[in-house]
Amino acid sequence: MGALRAGVRFVGCYPITPATDLVEWLAPELQRLGGRLVLAEDELAAINMVIGASYGGTPAMTVTSGPGLSLMVETLGLAVAAEIPLVIVDVMRGGPSTGIPSKTEQSDVNIAIHGGHGDAPRVVLAPMSVADCALSAEWAVYVAESLQTPVIVLSDQTLGQATAVIDPGVARPPALVRLTNAAPTGAQFKRYAVVADPVTPMPRPGTPGGQWVGEGLTHNEVGIPVSGAGAHAAQITKRAKKLQQFDSGDLWGETWGEGSTALLTFGSAIGPARVAAQRLTAQGRPTRVIGLRQLSPIPIAALGRALAGTERTVVLEQNHGAQLFHYLRGHGAVPADAESIARPGPIPFRPAEIAAHIA
């Protein structure tokens, strides 16, 4: 729903549990909106079709789970290198490998943030609840379009296959669009120009004088493949700057409650964490919950403000390797003495289990 609100009119996908429900809902609605959902032969085709549609000027998206995302990471890198907007929704399930297809887990943090070879940063968002899915998806499309980058939306089986009655009157994210205007200069158009604004126009094919070739090889400002150090550094820096200057405002996440203990988490773990925090607070151990909607780039300043006044930070996540904990700690986004509650699926967190860890 959020994606449709934001203008997605092309989806290329391949069915995978537990993401299939989402695309089966999307297929007829997209068609009725004048868009199209294409059932690709595999996830490699799906993500490449999405790049093609996006290059053609249509906001485009795919929906998958962990194994599909694994297949897509090479092409994810292409979208980063060629600066193509797209959204990948990953409805996480038990991993690794075929794992537990029909059960929940939060173990795709690493692949979402880092998956793919080379320096290929991208935006990773995670809806905080069933109610937040529409807003997060809509925002993901705006971010992708305005920054010309892939955005991964990390949902999970718990959120993806739950049913809930929600308040539709939630705030909408500010609409953002892609930059397509190319002022005709008479000279060859420089799609990847190194100028003050790292986001550079991507003319819609069919626009006279705006011709550009999307390029996965390291390239110069025109997009011609080159291998020199200067051009390589210039383009990597250009793309990194897009994410560095990204300001998510109030959308980075949310804090509930107050207390000197902070329980920091994301996705479907937020619900049980909030219940656990309420119980702990009622028992005289004030605990706040900080939910991250934005995982990459890390909203360091906002997170720092959310952690102000805390003496204890506990990062909660549903995976064995404490992926989010190590990522945040490695970037200095949580204190060095932050603690980790990390256990894999398939059973969703119970508030009592979280509270017991904190006590």
Place this chain on the structure above:
Amino acid sequence: MSIGEPTEAHCVRALAAKDFSSGAHPIWCPGCGDYGVLAALERALALHGRPSHEVVLVSGIGCSSRLPAYTTCYGFHGVHGRALALATGVKLARPDLEVITVGGDGDGYSIGGNHFIHACRRNVDMLYIVMDNRVYGMTKGQPSPTTEPDWDSDIAPGGIGLRPFQPLALAIAAGANFVARGFSGDPQGPAQLIVDGISWPGFAFIEVLSPCITFRPEQFDWKAKVRTGPAATEHDRAAAIAAVLTDDGFSLGLAFKGERAVVSEMHEPTITVNEIEGQFAVGI
């Protein structure tokens, strides 16, 4: 020549092949067959009559896949083997554009094999040109799916020992509407096949034999082996497949022309996003 009725574009100013050349110097070795294919494509696009900003050239990885930037068209130089999927996305989102995919035998038949099959099956209205030199040239001389079984290489001493891939037969069987073979050293043939392939509805596939003079210098004798083939088989896929399986791989021209339905155009919207949101209303 089958140009058809002159369009407005023709009446205003006829396009020339040089309108489609970016002037960038290709990385190809002097004598590479791909120069001939590039020239044929530029001539064909000029004859077809759509300006370069309405054409999108999509490619994968390999020497032939470097082609898009040598033209003035829009384009995408994607990852290895996935060009047809990317092109499908372009064409389905933008049916108004002319979409042409180009690449080599490795990109198209090896890593790209699955997408080749499904592109033929999906029959989206677009053209695919494979420049087949029966070798992986960019990586300096490994056997490709169309390499002869006894061709000696460092990576497969004594030859790969496998029956070569049969792209024309496969394309016909998988559902392509237009299947042809050309030769890069033929001055007129490939350009004509390209014009015809673009115009024919559905998925058009042209394999162009395009010698690699660096890693397969023996392909110099291809120009003596090629010949005009028999007239194309129409409608009867089984007969067309039988014919291509019995030719020696040097028979040029159209092999098959079919009339399978083409993937439909986009529909006009019949609903708004707000109306879709209304579906979720729960009366409480």
